[in-house]
Amino acid sequence: MKSLLTVLLLCAFVLMTQAQVRAQAQAQVQKNSISVESVQAYFTQEKQLPILARPIISKGRFVFKAPGSLRWEYFSPIRTVLLMDDGHISKFIKRDGKFIEEHGMGVDSMRIILSEITGWLDGDITDTPTFRVQSRDDGFIILTPRDATLAKIISRIELKLLDQSGLMESVTIYEGPGSLTRMMFSATVLNEKGRKIPQESFKKP
């Protein structure tokens, strides 16, 4: 859970800092080169596992609002909302028509991760103490965990950039041999004009 949140927030971060990532791919790191107010996107997530004959498909949407509000929501197969707002992290699952907060595994770990993410949001992706970043000519950016403990959970992450816009096309998280999670983004909106994202989006659903 802890690692997943890292990844989810990393995705949001990467989407948010499109100019930075593009610069990274060109080995020309720039800091805070674009003023980001918000990012929203839909995603389709494909889970592959050696034991699965068919992948598990999830669908959802995320909304990021600067400086640190995030709503990461799954519509299917399980309706879930992960919220980050003003340093507070919560997770809600829909059961019997109602959203119920879950205080299960990993919720406390989220707080620890959040402080790390905050550093990412302020700085350069190459400076992250969590991941080593490499760029490839084919538009992929590879993130490799520096920490051996994290490396047991995530072997690497591949980010695929859209050719022109610099926004993300997909994120693939490799957990181990034959086990991966691929998120494909669509309908990404950066700094939506004419509509302010209400802060309620990051409160209890």
Add this chain to the structure above:
Amino acid sequence: MSVKHKNIVLVLYLLLLSSCTVFQTPNLPEIIEWQSMSESTHRQIQQKCEQNYFQGHYQFVHSIVFERTNGLSTTVIGVTVIDGETLKTGLLGVEGFVLFEAVLTKEKELVVNRALPPFDNSEFAEGLMRDVQILFRAPPDDNLFIGHLVDGTPVCRYFQQEGQITDIIVHEDGSSRVNVYDPSYEHIRTIITGSRIVVNEEMIPETIEFEAYGLRGYTLNMTLISVDKM
């Protein structure tokens, strides 16, 4: 309240607790032999009990609400693959991260491919696989007794080699109740499957409620997400 009275209240409380425990884990119920049962009726009841399980190659994906006796609950995605005599299982976070993945080979060897904390201990792995077997594997029918409860409900009672006893009751609508007892006749597990729905031309229970008794008891409320016959 005096110390003496406090002690009496404590003793009464403990007695109440222990009596509750007895009600929660009733002993093995009596099964009455049918006075006259044709061979075809016997076969019919046995078939119904066996149809509670799946044979062949299936992939099930469930949403599982894991609830402990202290009221804390967590939702995960459960993957179960029945691959002939091999049983594969995986637990994923709702976001898709793999928490646990293991295979029970046809030689009954348990191979854990991945186990993140707090699932990274052999006790959990063995316990989980035992429960998965209870859920998805029909007990061996070498020692099967078919009878009925006092109220006339037909029951298949399977006596297993290691002393475990499994009672299966299948209702007319396809829903079922499975009670599992340990060798000392202690009621250790209950599985209640909901009525069956048609998925890919198969009759599959939409919901499964699994209850494990004891000090570290828990409940699994499983809702079918998908099933694939392979």
